[in-house]
Amino acid sequence: GENVGLHLPTLSVQEGDNSIINCAYSNSASDYFIWYKQESGKGPQFIIDIRSNMDKRQGQRVTVLLNKTVKHLSLQIAATQPGDSAVYFCAVSYNFNKFYFGSGTKLNVKP
Amino acid sequence: KAGVTQTPRYLIKTRGQQVTLSCSPISGHRSVSWYQQTPGQGLQFLFEYFSETQRNKGNFPGRFSGRQFSNSRSEMNVSTLELGDSALYLCASSSRTDFGYTFGSGTRLTVV
Numbered sequence: 769g770e771n772v773g774l775h776l777p778t779l780s781v782q783e784g785d786n787s788i789i790n791c792a793y794s795n796s797a798s799d800y801f802i803w804y805k806q807e808s809g810k811g812p813q814f815i816i817d818i819r820s821n822m823d824k825r826q827g828q829r830v831t832v833l834l835n836k837t838v839k840h841l842s843l844q845i846a847a848t849q850p851g852d853s854a855v856y857f858c859a860v861s862y863n864f865n866k867f868y869f870g871s872g873t874k875l876n877v878k879p
Numbered sequence: 880k881a882g883v884t885q886t887p888r889y890l891i892k893t894r895g896q897q898v899t900l901s902c903s904p905i906s907g908h909r910s911v912s913w914y915q916q917t918p919g920q921g922l923q924f925l926f927e928y929f930s931e932t933q934r935n936k937g938n939f940p941g942r943f944s945g946r947q948f949s950n951s952r953s954e955m956n957v958s959t960l961e962l963g964d965s966a967l968y969l970c971a972s973s974s975r976t977d978f979g980y981t982f983g984s985g986t987r988l989t990v991v
Contacts, residue, residue, distance in 0.1 A: 811982040869922040
């Protein structure tokens with residue numbers, strides 16, 4: 769199996785600052801990781817993914833970092849905006865089988 | 880292309896009744912997974928179907944069942960509803976060959 773945990777249930781940042789959301793996993797064989805954003809009343813929305821053969825991947829204003837040595841995953845959001853306020857989940861999978869989800873970090877962006 | 884479509888969006892049922900939820904995956908996706916999301920338990924895996932076969936199963940009682948049709952559309956059924964079944968039920972589809980795992984907007988089930 770897999771245990772996936774997030775370091776903080778809630779994160780408050782000032783608009784324009786950078787946000788970092790963390791996730792830890794337990795199975796060293798896990799090889800595919802996804803970050804999702806979930807707004808109230810909606811399903812999780814795919815943000816960015818990374819495979820275990822990479823340690824960094826960048827998207828638009830988002831960067832995912834993977835440290836396989838300590839089994840840690842982070843999502844960095846640059847210049848955080850009010851529209852980024854949501855719950856963020858990491859999802860972890862081995863060989864694209866069942867996904868395990870963290871409990872989520874609620875990001876509050878203060879104007 | 881169209882996303883994952885779940886119907887209905889909202890549902891209110893009485894204890895003891897049964898309910899069927901529907902999920903239409905992204906065109907070309909043959910894998911459909913179902914999750915239950917509650918404030919206390921987060922996202923919990925129910926089951927996955929691929930090419931009409933159940934591939935993986937979570938730790939839910941037999942009252943929760945599912946199936947997948949030849950066009951990859953999937954349904955899940957919950958029989959003898961309990962108050963604790965109130966949740967947001969999400970399905971996610973993928974191709975299983977390309978990476979990516981896309982969720983629908985969910986069905987909000989309330990059991991009264």
